[in-house]
Amino acid sequence: MAPKNTILFLLPAPFYQKPDEPGFQVQTQNFRTTLGFVAPELCRRNWSVKLVSLSNTAQQIKNGKEYLNSSGLDKFCRAFFYRRKMGRGKLFPQLVQFFINIRYLQKKLAKSSVVYGYNDVGTLYGALLKPFYRYRLVYDMRGDRSNEMAVQGAPRWRVVFYRMIRNFCLRRCDLVFTVSSKCPGLPEGKRHRPKFNFYDERNFYYDATIAEQKRKELNLENRFVFVYSGTDKYYQMVPEMVRFFSAFLKICPDAWFMINVPKPSEKFREELEKNHVPASAWGMFHLDQHTLNQYQMVADMAFLIREDLPLNHYAFPTKFSEYLASGVPVLITEHVHSLVNLVKDYNLGEIWRTGEPLSEVQKRIVRYRSNFDVKERCASFARNQLSWQKNASWLADQLEALL
Numbered sequence: 001m002a003p004k005n006t007i008l009f010l011l012p013a014p015f016y017q018k019p020d021e022p023g024f025q026v027q028t029q030n031f032r033t034t035l036g037f038v039a040p041e042l043c044r045r046n047w048s049v050k051l052v053s054l055s056n057t058a059q060q061i062k063n064g065k066e067y068l069n070s071s072g073l074d075k076f077c078r079a080f081f082y083r084r085k086m087g088r089g090k091l092f093p094q095l096v097q098f099f100i101n102i103r104y105l106q107k108k109l110a111k112s113s114v115v116y117g118y119n120d121v122g123t124l125y126g127a128l129l130k131p132f133y134r135y136r137l138v139y140d141m142r143g144d145r146s147n148e149m150a151v152q153g154a155p156r157w158r159v160v161f162y163r164m165i166r167n168f169c170l171r172r173c174d175l176v177f178t179v180s181s182k183c184p185g186l187p188e189g190k191r192h193r194p195k196f197n198f199y200d201e202r203n204f205y206y207d208a209t210i211a212e213q214k215r216k217e218l219n220l221e222n223r224f225v226f227v228y229s230g231t232d233k234y235y236q237m238v239p240e241m242v243r244f245f246s247a248f249l250k251i252c253p254d255a256w257f258m259i260n261v262p263k264p265s266e267k268f269r270e271e272l273e274k275n276h277v278p279a280s281a282w283g284m285f286h287l288d289q290h291t292l293n294q295y296q297m298v299a300d301m302a303f304l305i306r307e308d309l310p311l312n313h314y315a316f317p318t319k320f321s322e323y324l325a326s327g328v329p330v331l332i333t334e335h336v337h338s339l340v341n342l343v344k345d346y347n348l349g350e351i352w353r354t355g356e357p358l359s360e361v362q363k364r365i366v367r368y369r370s371n372f373d374v375k376e377r378c379a380s381f382a383r384n385q386l387s388w389q390k391n392a393s394w395l396a397d398q399l400e401a402l403l
Helices: 029-044 058-071 091-110 119-130 145-149 155-170 208-217 238-251 264-272 289-294 320-323 337-346 360-367 374-386 386-399
Strands: 006-010 046-055 078-083 114-119 137-138 176-177 191-194 223-228 256-261 280-284 301-304 330-333 351-352
Touching: 006 029, 006 091, 006 119, 006 137, 006 238, 029 386, 046 058, 046 091, 046 155, 058 330, 091 119, 114 119, 119 137, 119 155, 137 155, 145 155, 176 386, 208 289, 208 374, 223 238, 223 289, 223 320, 238 264, 238 360, 256 289, 264 280, 289 320, 320 330, 320 374, 330 337, 337 351, 337 360, 351 360, 374 386
Parallel strands: 006 046, 006 114, 046 078, 114 137, 137 176, 176 191, 223 256, 223 301, 256 280, 301 330, 330 351
Antiparallel strands: none
């Protein structure tokens, strides 16, 4: 039977980048996970699924093809990888590359029923060409990129330009997905659906027996364990995390801080030394996802704190879903609005309110020591609400409803 519809996933970046690759890095793990669950679901509904990935090097094209083959995604998705021909960092080469990409895309978009644009730039290509073709356009917005650029000190013209791109994409799209429950600036009549950063329950789950065994293996049976899993980028608030833990040690001297980062972090080491956290009170690990899950499920509480910035107000860190899936309640600040509501409504951890004395928060946290009822509640909530296994069919339903 011939496919009834064709969807093209438009990724304006390399599909698969290894962390140790030199040059410009773009995080596309969430995109790969989305495609990995939604493509098979759409194929079961007799859709044809295509992927276009732009700006690749020759090695990244090879990596992408190998990933599709090893994951089995090549059975559900036909992929087109295009090389980047111009350099980065200067306006003229960027502009030339943009028009080269437009040429790549024209025939592919013409044969599509739905174009799924990933982030602002991916959607921009679809938005510019939409008047010439008949496809429906989906805008998968990945947070407030313009505010992030402003915080990082980008020139004002560039920040304004990105805001113009965002507003243009919102006007042209037929459906917008955001990682938060709200979409500021949404034009009247546009369809919006919150699409949180879901997790894969094959990689993250809670097992009390495994957690107990790992605690014994790490000699943590009688200690209060904090965990942080992620990078040490500026928005992760490493200094604030370490200061909080250092103060917590004064009321809970047996506390231990598990730090899971992709590679050794001097930033963490410097902050731990600056705050006089003894070596016996922390450990740093570099783990694959399966091992990471086994380690972080031993924790009593996870750090997930963010600053009061618009880019955080409309965010939904994937780590939230993964912590809960591993049976770990979270300590969050009140600035990630979607998370605050979930934590408050479903008792998934603690909220550190602005101006609240540190001592008050720490007193509440102590009761999470080996609290197995809380761990089971967090894991159950994640399984039922935040796993891709539960949400892939929902996303496919939203795409089908466009036609």
